[in-house]
Amino acid sequence: MATLPTSYFPHLSKDKKFARILTGQPFAKLVKRKPVHLHLCYSIMSQQLSTKVASVIHKRFLKLFKGKPSPEQILAIPFETLRSIGLSGAKSRYIHNVARFAIEQGMEQRVFDKMDDESLIEHLTRIKGVGRWTVEMLLMFTLGREDVFAVDDLGIQQAMIRLYKLDPANKKKLKEDMLRISLNWSPYRTYACLHLWQHKDGG
Numbered sequence: 001m002a003t004l005p006t007s008y009f010p011h012l013s014k015d016k017k018f019a020r021i022l023t024g025q026p027f028a029k030l031v032k033r034k035p036v037h038l039h040l041c042y043s044i045m046s047q048q049l050s051t052k053v054a055s056v057i058h059k060r061f062l063k064l065f066k067g068k069p070s071p072e073q074i075l076a077i078p079f080e081t082l083r084s085i086g087l088s089g090a091k092s093r094y095i096h097n098v099a100r101f102a103i104e105q106g107m108e109q110r111v112f113d114k115m116d117d118e119s120l121i122e123h124l125t126r127i128k129g130v131g132r133w134t135v136e137m138l139l140m141f142t143l144g145r146e147d148v149f150a151v152d153d154l155g156i157q158q159a160m161i162r163l164y165k166l167d168p169a170n171k172k173k174l175k176e177d178m179l180r181i182s183l184n185w186s187p188y189r190t191y192a193c194l195h196l197w198q199h200k201d202g203g
Contacts (some may be wrong), residue, residue, distance in 0.1 A: 004029050009188045017163055018185070018192070021199040027191060030144040036109050037071050037102040039142040040124070041095045043134045045087065060085035071102035094129025101127045114145060140190045144147075149182045149189040151175050156193055159200040 004027055013019045033039055045061065063157040064081065065073055075096055082092035101107070112120055121135045133152050139145040150156050157178070160174075161168050166177050185192040 002189070009185075009191055012185060012188070012192060012195070015181075015184050018195070021163065021195055023198075027194050030140065030166075030190060031072055032109065032144045033142045034109055035068060036112060036142055037098060037107045038068055040098050040107070040130070040134070040138055041074065043137045044091055044094050044098065044129060046137070047091070047134065048080075051196060054131070057086045061087075070100040071107075074099040075103065090129065094127075097127050097129050109143070117145060118150060138194070146190050147187040148193070149185075151178050151182070153193070155200045156196050159196040163196075163199065169183070 013022055041061075042054075042058055043084060045057050049057070061082075062068075064077060064085070079089065079092045079096075082095060083089060087095070101103065117139055120139065121132055124130050124135045124138070125132060134152045136148050136153075139148045140150075152175075157168070157174065160166055160178050160181065161174070164177070164181060166174055168174055182189050182192065
């Protein structure tokens, strides 16, 4: 697996406050993963869950199938079965919505690679249960986009509030401040998010 040392992002260290959390430890280089529909389902499963719990549910989900399931196979799984592996009723419906969208509209990586981030966010948030954060995770960890900033992510907010002494009381201003600061990290804001998550978790 290719890794990228922090020296790969020299402009991150120019931000004196951000430089405090640069440990010198390399991160795995972002890669593209297939199939997209399955990873979008994973993003939905991971909503509001710890990484450890989400991983357990992902494994239970895959055990329902032989190999990586097609959209048709996912849609054929009853809600009751999805709930039996630890998914809520809402998430079970949303996963079916993703499978149905993939069947009807297509979810080919080669097509998505031609779309910019905002166009893809607009396209996929038409699916009920898929919000902006969910698509941002897909952009980062499935499509390998290096310049995504998840301003709505609670962990990113907590890390930046602590690091930059931001005021969490006014959510609108908080997000405006976060976006303004994040522009200094472009075009590697995804990697900046990785550092912030690590910092938030005490890494």
